[in-house]
Amino acid sequence: MRYIETELIKEKVQETLVKINFEFDEGYIKVLENAFMREEAALGKEVLKDLLENAKIALNEKIPICQDTGMVNVYIELGQDVTLKGRPLHEAVNEAVKGAYKENYLRPSIVEDPISRKNTGDNTPAIIHFELVSGEKVTIFILAKGGGSEQICHVGMLSPHQGIEGVKEFVLSVVKEAGPNPCPPVILGVGIGGNFDYVAYLAKKALLRSWGERHPDPFYADIELELISRINELGLGPGGLGGKFYVLDVRVATYPTHIAQLPVAVAFNCNAFRIGKIEI
């Protein structure tokens, strides 16, 4: 048994949120630089140039990478041999969001009711997912995700007879519909299986994977590569203005499903890919 103070988790979450709003991780910068070097379409290349310059300005002048500092998505993998002490974990996380956003001039983008729409003023609450895992570690993934790319995420409840071809067609049709709206180049998470709600979770969580990591099943690893090629062959390019790089990676996550179902979900992340990982 290991005891962890939720205050410690609060501090780490707050620190991470501040960092990711001003600084991309190195792996992602390399991916953007590579795309910039290889892009051949003039307008598309210009977009990638802007994004790289933007990242430098954000870091050096401490201006948030994007004005949409996002709704905070938190994925907590809690080892079942951990006992938490202090205030409830969800309160600690929301306190971290409040501190990070208010103290660092990050935009509050959350309204307290979807219809009356009054801004909560401190970007709370976060969306928090808890998962119990074995061991005595706590792993937390954080995604500060903008509204534009979230707004065009899709779930499709396909029929099992549509199979993998149906899945690919669904992903391509969602991408065509999205076009320039989610601020390409994008990163795509694709969930396949589970049920209506779980497939969306799978797709979102797939976004958290590391660069260069492929689905462990070679069948799905090939599907990821095929989707990257087929999406980029649409020619939409950076900014949707034409070019080679609309999508920088496709990450598939799968789960068993019901005999009557083939759920598919497509989660877009915009080029402001603000992601953090905490291990305690």
Next chain:
Amino acid sequence: MAHYDLRVPFVEKGIVEALKAGDKISLTGTIYTARDAAHKRIKQELEEGSFHYFPLTGAVIYYCGPTPAPPGRVIGSAGPTTSYRMDPYVSLLVQHGVKGFIGKGKRSQEVKEVLKTHGGVYLIATGGAGALLSTRILSAKVIAYPDLGPEAIFEFYVKDFPVIVGIDTHGNDIYEIGPSMWLNTLQKNPLNPSER
């Protein structure tokens, strides 16, 4: 595709009509932010005849909700938001004299028709480049709806603010032209498999 340095608001006759989808423009002058919540109020006030916050003739509206200005800065990050949510308001604004809209993402067919009929232009700023764009904003102040926080109307004085023409007054749309030009280039000169 040409490059122009233009003053805003667009007061000179014929300026907007001369622009072509894909042209690069550096804007200098005054622009006004408005996004979802501000548009709702502007519409209501225009219909009541009480709107008075800024002159609409020749105005350029920027779909933007910036991050708050930290001490010592004019404004925080200030890039464009997705435009289609403001599609239902374009017709009303253009009829009141607005000449330009800055945002990112696709517009409806109706918006294209309105821009064509009344002479207005849709301009695109790079989505995700809010830090870069903020360096081109020399002054900023809230002029309406401060209770809306980031959704208030800000008056920005910009210098060399970089945009490209998205939809021109002839109905051309860079989101159609750009990708199809690239696909044509590819048809003539296919990429090596290693270059894909």
